[in-house]
Amino acid sequence: MRPRWISGDTPDVVYIDGAGSNERQMIDDGQLMDITDFLKDTTNADGKKLTDILISQPTKYAGDKNYTLPLVFGSWGLFYDKALFKEKGWTAPTNWSEFVQTSEQIKASGISALIHTGVYPYYINGGLVDSAMVAANGGDGSILTKQASLEEGSFSGPAVQKALSQVEELVKKGLIDPGAVSLNHTDSQIQWLQHKAAFIPSGLWLENEMSKDIPSGFEFGFIPSVAQDAGQNSIVIPYTNTIAISKSAKNPEAAKAFLQYAFTEANAIRWAELTGALMNVKADLTDTSASEVVKEAMGFFNSDKTTVAPVAVLNADVEKAKQDATIALATGRITAAQWMERLEAAAAKARK
Structure with missing residues (x-):
């Protein structure tokens, strides 16, 4: 595609995914149409x-402009075996408390x-830490967009403190497998x-990725978040791939x-049946051939008891600092205060 x-x-429509693709860079380079109006x-x-039937709303860039639409929708969360x-x-x-x-x-x-x-700490960040920060922030996902904007203090406020204290609680009670620190995705999943x-x-993607290794009788269960207090909404930390x-x-x-044609419920249902993944459209998958875990996830996404956080992408150096700090926190090598110090320092450096 790059030579074109x-x-x-250029193509009229572009799906932004794959090696070397970068949505923000394409916008900065003036390659994508402003579709705000x-x-x-x-x-x-x-x-x-169109915007009423989306699970995840389009990302806003400088001046509240939209250049892309999330086409593929997925969610981080915790998985368990219902059986x-x-x-x-x-x-x-x-x-x-129940968790x-x-x-x-x-x-x-x-x-x-x-x-x-x-080995890939963004799994525990996406599946636990990020939703904990949004839950501690009263369900307000702006805490993640402030971090992505490198806003001073966004990595050390009360919501961050509460979320990290929850991870510390798991460490102190010995509820995190001590061998996890050395495992990659497939080894931990096995x-x-x-x-x-x-x-x-x-x-x-977990069920599809491990399809050849799933034991007989195993029944995938999905929970988007567990860090919220009783009575609070579940928090969805999404990942998306966009179209422009x-x-x-x-x-x-x-x-x-x-x-306008692509983003319909009929296409979303067909997408789920064919791919085992979700399209970014609210759809009733109850009577479809989509997998049970995808149906369960869509049930959360369609519920008014669920809050979908915005997609927020950190500066690469800050993201690395976050991953390293979370692993250190999850193994008891640093405290929540030290995690916050590390991230505030990384953000300050990136701002310069």
């Missing part, structure tokens, strides 16, 4: 206002409560599938019509 963009022979009132092919929980009499948690209580029951049975992908641990943070229109599109009206 350089030569000006188009999105304000446009309807899809079914006559429904194992039923066998053991454990209750799937809906808030932090700690269930995790202590699991530990008492001789199984690790939580295992994670220590151990989880073998019931060496009960919970694992991951994304909705080239600024130099030869057929801009046809490109807009294609977006």
Whole structure:
């Protein structure tokens, strides 16, 4: 694709994903059409206002401008085996106190409560830490966008302190598998599938990724977040891949019509059935052939008891600092205060 963009022979519609793709860079380079006005009132092919049927809203850039639409939608969260929980009499948690209580029951049975992908710490950040920060911020996801904007103090406020103290609680109570720090994604997932641990943070691709290794009778369960207090909304930390229109599109009206066609419930259902993943459209998957875990996840996304946080991408150096600090926190090598100090310093350096 790159030679086409350089030569000006661009596609009308572009799906932004894959090695070397960078949405923010394409916007900075003036490659994508400003679709802010188009999105304000446009309807899809079914006559429904397009932005009303989206699970995740388009990212706003400088000047509250929109250049892309999230097409693929996924969520981080915690996964567990429903069959194992039923066998053991454990209750799937809906808030932090229930999560700690269930995790202590699991530990008492001789199984690790939580295992994670220590080699890639963004798994535990996406599946636990980020939702904890949003929950502690009263369900307000702006805490993540402030961090992405490198706003001073955004990595050390009361909400961050509360979220990190929850991780410290897990460490102090021995509820995190100590061997997780050295595991990659597949190794940790294999151990989880073998019931060496009960919970694992991951994304909705997990079932497809491990399809060849799933034991007979294993039943995927999904919880978007556990850090919230009783009665608070569940928090969804999304990941998306976007679609956009080239600024130099030869057929801009046809490109807009294609977006109106693509974002319909019928296409979202077909997408889920064919791919095992979710399209960024609220749809009823109950009577479809989509996987049960995808149906369960969509149930959360459609619920008014769920808050979908904004997609927020950190500066690369700050992201690395965050991953390193979270692993150190999850292994008890640093405190919450030291995590915050590290991240504030990394953000200050990036601002310069």
